[in-house]
Amino acid sequence: MDIKDFEVDGDGFLTNPALWNDEVAKVFAEADGIGEMTDKHWAVVRVIRKNFEEKGNAPMVRTICQETGLKLREIYELFPLGPARGACRIAGLPKPDGCV
Amino acid sequence: MDNITKEQRKAALDVMRATLAADSKFQTHLNACVKCGLCATSCMYYIAYKDPKFIPGRKVDLVSSIYRRYFTPEGKYFPALFRAKDLDAKMAEEMVDCLYGGCTMCGRCVKHCSIGVDVAYIVKKGREMLAAMGLVPKTLQATVDAALNTGNNMAIPTEEFLDTLKWMEEELQDEMNDEKANIPVDQHDKKIMYTLNPREPKFFPLSISAMAKVFYAAGESWTLSSKYYDVTNYGYFSGNNAHAAQIAQYLYDEVHHLGAKQLILGECGHGSRASRWEGPNLIKHPYDFEMETVLELMAEYIRSGRIKVDKSLNTTLCTLHDPCNLVRNGGLLQEMRFVVKSCVSNFVEMTPHGNDNFCCGGGGGALAMSEYNERRLKIGEIKANQIRATGAKIVITPCHNCVDQLMQLNHTYKLGVTIKTVAEIVADALVITPAAAKPDPANDTATSAAGHSSEPAEKDPTLF
Numbered sequence: 358m359d360i361k362d363f364e365v366d367g368d369g370f371l372t373n374p375a376l377w378n379d380e381v382a383k384v385f386a387e388a389d390g391i392g393e394m395t396d397k398h399w400a401v402v403r404v405i406r407k408n409f410e411e412k413g414n415a416p417m418v419r420t421i422c423q424e425t426g427l428k429l430r431e432i433y434e435l436f437p438l439g440p441a442r443g444a445c446r447i448a449g450l451p452k453p454d455g456c457v
Numbered sequence: 458m459d460n461i462t463k464e465q466r467k468a469a470l471d472v473m474r475a476t477l478a479a480d481s482k483f484q485t486h487l488n489a490c491v492k493c494g495l496c497a498t499s500c501m502y503y504i505a506y507k508d509p510k511f512i513p514g515r516k517v518d519l520v521s522s523i524y525r526r527y528f529t530p531e532g533k534y535f536p537a538l539f540r541a542k543d544l545d546a547k548m549a550e551e552m553v554d555c556l557y558g559g560c561t562m563c564g565r566c567v568k569h570c571s572i573g574v575d576v577a578y579i580v581k582k583g584r585e586m587l588a589a590m591g592l593v594p595k596t597l598q599a600t601v602d603a604a605l606n607t608g609n610n611m612a613i614p615t616e617e618f619l620d621t622l623k624w625m626e627e628e629l630q631d632e633m634n635d636e637k638a639n640i641p642v643d644q645h646d647k648k649i650m651y652t653l654n655p656r657e658p659k660f661f662p663l664s665i666s667a668m669a670k671v672f673y674a675a676g677e678s679w680t681l682s683s684k685y686y687d688v689t690n691y692g693y694f695s696g697n698n699a700h701a702a703q704i705a706q707y708l709y710d711e712v713h714h715l716g717a718k719q720l721i722l723g724e725c726g727h728g729s730r731a732s733r734w735e736g737p738n739l740i741k742h743p744y745d746f747e748m749e750t751v752l753e754l755m756a757e758y759i760r761s762g763r764i765k766v767d768k769s770l771n772t773t774l775c776t777l778h779d780p781c782n783l784v785r786n787g788g789l790l791q792e793m794r795f796v797v798k799s800c801v802s803n804f805v806e807m808t809p810h811g812n813d814n815f816c817c818g819g820g821g822g823a824l825a826m827s828e829y830n831e832r833r834l835k836i837g838e839i840k841a842n843q844i845r846a847t848g849a850k851i852v853i854t855p856c857h858n859c860v861d862q863l864m865q866l867n868h869t870y871k872l873g874v875t876i877k878t879v880a881e882i883v884a885d886a887l888v889i890t891p892a893a894a895k896p897d898p899a900n901d902t903a904t905s906a907a908g909h910s911s912e913p914a915e916k917d918p919t920l921f
Contacts (some may be wrong), residue, residue, distance in 0.1 A: 367596075367827035377750070391869075414612070418660045419621040428526050439861075440660040454600040455611040456656045456689065456725075456824055456858045 360388040368442070372450040374409065377449025385447045397436055398447075401423040405425045405440075405448040413454050433447060458550040460667050461590065465502040466544050467584035471525055476582055477528065478917070484567060484647040488581055489520040489572045491513050496566040496576065501815055501836040502559050503847045510551075513566035513576040519552050520583040525739070546600045549592060556583040557594050559831040561836075563781040563816035564728070574793040577786075580914070584696030593695045601691045601700050608707060609687040619683055621658045625666040633673060633889070640669045643715065650717035652688035652708065652749070654725050654857035664724070664857075667884035671755060674889050679721075685711035688723040689729035689858075694822030702739040705732055710747055719747040721754055724878050726782030728858040750783065752855050755883055757791045759799050766886040771801040776849035778807070778840070778863060779814040780856035796879055797853055800886035807843045815839050817854075819862030834869055841870035855879040 358380060358453035364372040371377060371385075382402055386394050394402075404424045418440050422429055436443030442457035476483045487741075492514060497503050502511035509515060516538070525532030525541035532541030542548055570576065587593065593601075604610040609618075619642065626640040639646065649665040657665050672679050685707040692701030712720050722729040737743050745819065756766040763889055777797055790811050798804055807906045818837030825827060840863070844852055846847045852874050863876045 364711065367830035372826070373804065391879060415659075417613070417617050417619070417621055418622050418719075434526060440866060442861075443655075452596070452726070453611060453659070453826065453828055454596070454603050455659075456654055456861050 358384050360384050363416055368446075368450060368452045370446050371429050371449045374451060377406070381449060382447050387448075389436075389443060389447065391436070391447075395435075397425070397427060397431065401432060401435060401440075401444050402426065402448045405450065409448065413442045415441065415450055458546045458553075459716070460546045460547050461544070463725050464634075465549075465590040468589040469544060470523075472589045473524060473528070473582075474858050476585070477524075480699055482575070482578070483582060484524075484665075486574050489574050490517050490521070490573060493571050495569050495571050499566045501561070501563075501565075501668060501818060501839050502832065504839060505832075505836045506803060507879075510555055513560075513570075514584070515887060516555050516560055517574060517576055517579045517637055518589065519548070519555060520586075523548070524584075524896045532600055535806060549587070552583055552587055553592055553594070554581050556587065557597070557822070557826065558832060559827045561781070561816045561818065561821035562635070564786050565781070565813070565815065565819050568785065569751060571918035575588065575667050581696065584694070585698060586696075588696035593697065594817070594826045596827045597691060597695050597822045600822075601695050601697070604687060604691060604698040604704050605691065605700060608685050608697045609655040610689050611659050613655055613659055616860075616894050618658050618686075621662055622665070622681070624671065625662050628687050629666050629669050629673065633670070636787060638669075638673045640665070644682050645681040646716040647678045647680040648718050649721050649754075650712050650715055650719070651679050651681055651686075651721045652723045652728075653681070653686050653690055654723060654859055655687050655890060656861065657723075661857075664878045664880055668723075668751065668880040669880070670887060671758070671880060674887050675758050680715060680717065682711045688725045688732070691822060691825060693727055693731040693735060694825075698739065701731060702741075705736050705739045709736070717746070719749070720744075722748065722750045724855040724857060724880060725788070726780035726858060730782040750787075750789065750855075752783070752789055752793050752796060752879060755796050755879065755886050755894060759883075762766060764883075765888040765890055766883060768798075768799050768800055768802040768886060770886045770888075771882060772803055773801075773804060773851050773855055774803045774847075774849045775801045775812070775851040776805050776807055776844065776847040778809055778817060778844075778852055778854035780854060780859050780860055781814070781816050783821055784814065786813045793855060793879070797882060800882050801809070801853075805847045805849055808848055815843060817859040817862040819858055824858050824862055833862070834865065837866045838870060839843075841866045841872060844872055844874060845870070849874065851875050851877055851882075853877050853879060853882050 404421050441453050483725045496513035500513050508857050523544050525539050530537045560580050564577040600610050603612040627698055630636050658779045690704045692704050712749040782882050818833050823833045860876050867874055
């Protein structure tokens with residue numbers, strides 16, 4: 358699978374979030390220069406995905422920290438593009454509105 | 458674009474007619490361009506693409522050709538002779554492409570124009586016509602709608618916002634070793650109502666605790682609102698003035714509701730502009746309270762000695778990115794440098810900088826418009842190269858929109874820098890004195906030590 362196989366919006370976010378699965382996440386992560394998805398990466402992605410499926414949007418970074426037990430700085434290190442353009446994109450969410 | 462209806466055309470021409478009647482500047486600037494071409498190489502889009510459609514004068518010409526066609530007799534009867542053009546589907550499409558997708562309204566061309574044509578103003582008027590036709594790019598409109606419907610452009614529920622503030626407050630209390638260090642919310646009759654960019658509580662809350670630390674050090678009387686704290690105003694970029702006015706009104710009303718004396722605009726270029734300079738025109742009356750940017754407030758704190766900063770606490774080589782709406786279009790060139798240079802010991806300017814600085818590439822709503830993402834990153838290469846040439850490891854900028862674009866440029870062009878807001882740099886340089894915040898001298902050493910650390914919360918288990 359290659360990132361070019363997916364239909365994405367202008368910002369590179371998956372057009373149809375329902376098509377997302379773990380394989381898709383790996384492809385997007387690789388395109389972002391994240392070598393291998395570690396357990397910590399997966400933990401963040403799962404929290405984001407769960408929030409999206411339950412509430413229809415991206416969680417606060419506060420929720421990500423609480424539910425994964427990760428520290429804020431770790432989130433930024435795991436996803437250099439940040440929680441939105443980095444983690445939410447890998448989790449197959451639409452791009453959040455606003456200055457991100 | 459399929460076709461535009463008669464109603465759409467009428468709506469756009471009504472906007473033009475009303476603007477011509479209300480503001481003589483519009484007609485003057487529509488007629489002033491002498492096609493000298495000096496503006497071309499001041500535009501990031503033209504520099505990056507070398508496509509004549511991005512020449513600023515040509516963007517003005519799109520709007521002025523409609524003016525000539527519908528508002529001058531010569532253009533009406535001899536359109537070909539007078540470069541007058543119909544407002545048809547093709548024209549509307551070109552306008553959307555060039556005025557939303559090919560201009561950040563940074564105003565760099567305005568400074569280089571031999572006549573002084575306010576290109577960004579004309580582009581804004583063109584956007585207002587497109588907005589009246591219902592042609593605002595979808596993603597930009599979504600951001601405006603979120604602000605209109607929920608009070609903040611990321612539609613953050615109040616409870617989640619408060620939970621994040623509580624989190625940051627606990628971190629601050631731990632760091633200051635003082636349970637009185639706080640982030641006040643919805644408190645009435647405070648001196649200041651402070652504002653945020655919603656991306657701070659949502660994804661990047663460290664700038665909130667940084668500013669709270671500055672307020673703590675200054676012993677300031679301040680509060681946030683739980684409902685209307687959003688400093689941004691994407692209605693200013695979409696071109697729908699009714700939306701922009703509504704968003705500006707939210708902040709105005711909230712200052713009165715909370716009985717604050719002063720509105721302090723958080724680190725946001727266009728948001729500061731939309732309230733401070735455009736606000737009275739939007740809400741149709743003057744503001745009856747004081748309003749300034751947090752940059753000016755921090756400058757006052759430093760100048761008056763109300764906070765003490767030590768530049769030896771920030772030794773990494775820093776550079777500064779001038780947000781267009783705060784510097785070229787906002788007049789804060791010196792004030793911003795005063796604050797930053799008081800707090801860092803190793804500073805280098807970009808070339809060019811100040812009033813001639815290049816936009817980050819994400820202004821004018823570009824960051825919110827996925828439709829033009831590729832262009833945004835391509836024009837951003839100019840900024841990336843400017844940053845790389847400085848050799849700086851930290852890029853400071855007092856605008857969260859710029860921060861996000863710079864973060865993406867950092868990643869895309871592998872710059873290896875850290876992006877910080879001005880509040881974060883000031884917080885890192887703070888020396889918290891006993892007089893400012895802590896009455897108990899026994900704790901002075903601990904407080905001062907925390908204030909001395911350039912990574913103040915490092916020891917904190919939750920945050921780092």
